[in-house]
Amino acid sequence: METKVAAVSMKNVTKTFGSVVANEKVDLDIYKGEILALLGENGSGKTTLMNMLAGIYYPDEGQIFINGKEEVIKTPKDALNLGIGMVHQHFKLIDVLTATENIILGLEGKLNIKEASKKIEDICNKYGFEVDPKQKIYDMSVSQKQTVEIVKVLYRGADILILDEPTAVLTPQETEKLFRVLRKMRDDGKAIIIITHKMHEVESLSDRVAVLRDGRYIGSMTTKDTTVTEMTNMMVGHAVTLNIDRPDPVNPKPRIVVKDLSVRSEDGIQKLKNVSFTARSGEILGIAGISGCGQKELLEAIAGLQPVETGTIEYVEDNGHEEPLLGKDPLKIAEMGVSLSFVPEDRLGMGLVANMDLADNMMLRSFRKGRTPFTNRRPSKKLAESVVKELEVVTPGISTPVRRLSGGNVQKVLVGREIASAPTVLLTAYAVRGLDINSSYTIYDLLNEQKKKGVAVIFVGEDLDVMVELCDKIMVLCGGEVSGIVDARKTDKNEVGLMMTRVGGDEIHE
Amino acid sequence: MWNFLLAFIPRAIVQGVPLLYGSTGEIITQKSGNLNLGIPGVMYVGAISGVIGSFLYENSTANLNPMLAILIPMLCCLLGSLLMGLLYCFLTVTLRANQNVTGLAMTTFGVGFGNFFGGSLIKLVDSDVPSIALSATSSYFSKSLPFASKLGWFGKLFLSYGFLAYLAVAIALAASYFLNHTRKGLHLRAVGENPNTADAVGINVSRYKYVATCVGCMIAGLGGLYYVMDYACGVWSNDAFGDRGWLAIALVIFTIWRPNLSILASFLFGGLYIIYLYIPTGMDHMEYQELYKMIPYVVTLVVLVVTSVRSKRENQPPESLGVPYFREER
């Protein structure tokens, strides 16, 4: 390896945001004809580091060498000129433009859509992608959008390719397809960097692994000479138990009964079709599925935020009395004890107000209390203080706007507030998305605690390994339909993964 | 009826031309994601700059050279509006200031600037009426095609305007072509929709915003110039330009960001603007004229509401409109 010239060599690279150090003195080499997996907990600075390579951020200190020559990458254009292409986690596509227009965006020369479409089709044929050059992005599914992103990079003839968590939104089958393409490109002599959390992907795809922790470079090794345990240890710094607690449900009783629920989005697309299930107290019901399969609509329908086409949702009280939830507004439903801790990709967009401080965010649920027209800030300040203390939220104080906190801490604040209202139903979506391992476990513990208190927990998740270990039951959604409900203790992720891609699995009849 | 149309349409068109300039300029600006509420001010500055240029030229020589008489006011107008555009860009793009506030401040400043220098010039010539007439220059601007008068109704409807009117249509068509059929146009749309994405593929967001906004301002400025030199026959009087700048901004939405549609819409608005003159009120009830003057605004409001009721993806404003771009935002 010493004889090869590194395609990319980063030396002493440092980047800070305000007082937060994202990367500190990182050294990293990437060679041609290899796939490098960049590993690290969330907040370890992987994406920031790669963004500096792609010209999105500019390093405060340090040097970057491309093919042995020091280069300055000030803008994404500089990066592209050096053959560096990045597929971002959040797609950088323009909704109202077509696939072709997006793919040729930023290139020079006379505009010739026809010629470009031809070239795109050639690339698609070569690798087996399916892209309709004339389709508008807003009409596309997530995996179609990703395909456009990758074709975009290939179209530009990039030979250094960065993929930021590309499989997060794909089915196992789509993932395998993607990996085949990536291997092909590696064999073409391209340098490929893939950021991921999923260990089995690291093992099956990469040639070499590099690990970051707290913004620092920890080390790198050849994939076949290492183990998952070793990699995990390097990532977190100390050994963590991979086992997630799963207490047995105590005296489960039906709490939320959903029957034949169908939902259409505003533009008339069927989002849910005849969904029926029961969530029980003291149980964690996992909902698995490729993202965008109706999970969001399902939770929002229960919380009263989503208009429903047909079907019923009943809330069952302890004494067996059934109370319909449909037709009630979110406020009423929340008062009944249904608490939605919803974490879409942008967690600050819904559950919290980014520019308000912790205390004022705590007040979101409770500000109506009291008879006067005035708000009472004292209880929310107390609550903020206790959430900070109990959940170990890292923050300068309770008067810090939540947008300054890191993802994990924001999540703790949100979940902390939702739990504080002593719910009987807790709805969580992607509760650990973007969180590092330690924060994730804190959240799992919190959910288990709620479960023990007899709360019916609905956990929409994406990491099947976690779901199989954490949940009691798993309902799998596919294209808005239930493809099966399985006992999590008796299933494995392959079964669930398969169900995610087709309707009709074995349902547990109770 | 025919005679009425023959009289009405040309007047509607000359009313519409300043609006067309303004809306074309604002469309290009908005496509870059900049909502420039300073357009009314820019149009005032464009107009007064042209007036100053032509005033100085008219007073410096006895024999006007037709070329120079047109070029000097035009260049002055373009320069004045360009400076306004640069000011707007410096504040909103480089310094990332709030676009609404900057625009309103520009309008305050621009209208004040126009009226101040207009007022000063009026004082300078010691005129009896509160206006300043540049009829010599104006005659060059409003010169219609030589054979227009020989072609009867056709000539009157299509050929009886000064060259700036045709230029307005040409610019609108060119802008439409530019936005939809050129690579730079594609890039510009990308910047307005999603600057992050545009940036990621190597488009220089700031440069596009600067150029689009400045060019937009220059086009809008010509609208002011047309108003004084052609429509008003070279007569500047304070506040005469009125609210046309705001109407131009409203037209941008009316035409769902399409300069080619703006040609027809501007003329339609031009017609609405003067329609009160054609609705008989009788001598005793002049007050109803004031109510009829409301028509363009009511129509705009109705159109605004109607387009928002039937929202279609392609007809929405550029997605990042009004939002300053900062690459390292986190």
Next chain:
Amino acid sequence: MNKKEPFFHIVKRDALPWYQSVGVRAIAIVLALVLCGILTTITTGIDPIEVYKSIFAGAFGTERKTWITLQNLSILLLIALALTPAFKMKFWNIGGEGQVLIGGLAAGACMICLGDKLPNPVLIPVMVLASIAAGAFWGFIPAFFKAKWNTNETLSTLMMNYIATQLVAFYTIVWEVPKGSGKIGIINQNSNAGWLPQIFGSKYLLSIVVAVVVTLLMYIYLNYSKHGYEISVVGESENTAKYVGIKVEKVIVRTMILSGAICGLAGLLLVGGINHTITTTLAGGQGFTGVLVSWMAKFNPLTMVFSSFLIIFMDRGAGEISTAFGLNHSYADILTGIILFFIIGCEFFISYKLQFRKKAEKEVQ
């Protein structure tokens, strides 16, 4: 090798301590004043010290001038306060102009049509109610469109301004005195019916008192009331608002009614208390200036006292200069514009800082 490296780049900074951010703004204002002084010296030829003296004299030269300055200040402040809750909700209400006009028109209508029918103690409350209701209605219309169909409020409020202007123009001719003059003239000059009362023997104090009271109430409303909290949540994130069960449409409509109502109140003061007549230029562009005042104060009602003072001070000062040196009154707009540009620009230095690149240490070969 590093020639292409940028010399500095821009980073967002953490919140600046309050004294520093005040300092940055103060520097901007001083720089703007210096530039205004230089410009005035160039256009008029008087020496800069005289310029500042004239500005000051224009605002505070005599007792009467001081009172007028304060009165103008209170009207502008009132309009800015009216617009503020809407802005906090990110509802760009630039229709203050129209809301003031229509409030004034309602007050004027009461004075003209009921002036000889009702005694003042009845007439004045009717006027107050009418102008507040009219302003509120004018605020309600665009809010309704926004809530119902998400109609762009910047443009709809703008159009409402012109509709109000034409309505006033219409009634100006209907009620013109004498016929054919195109003006209404002083209403009820002899009977003084519907003229708002003087308090403590001063005709200026009423507006000032109203402005002070509204400032305090608005401060409390925005910061300590449930409504105020809802406004902030809606302004920051509509999704969050819906999620916690705040009815966004209701908040939008309610807030705009409040906004319009206070504008209507300003119209009442202008017609019933100050001008005693109506013209289409009643609001005099203050609906727009109010936007800037409110924004400069970062939507804080107390700070707005200072920002509106700054604008009025410059306006009165520039007015004095233009009268004294035979300039056109639009000179004030130019000076105001310059100050605004500086204040708008200086925000950058409060939110961002320039970071100079530290030299990377060369590797030892």
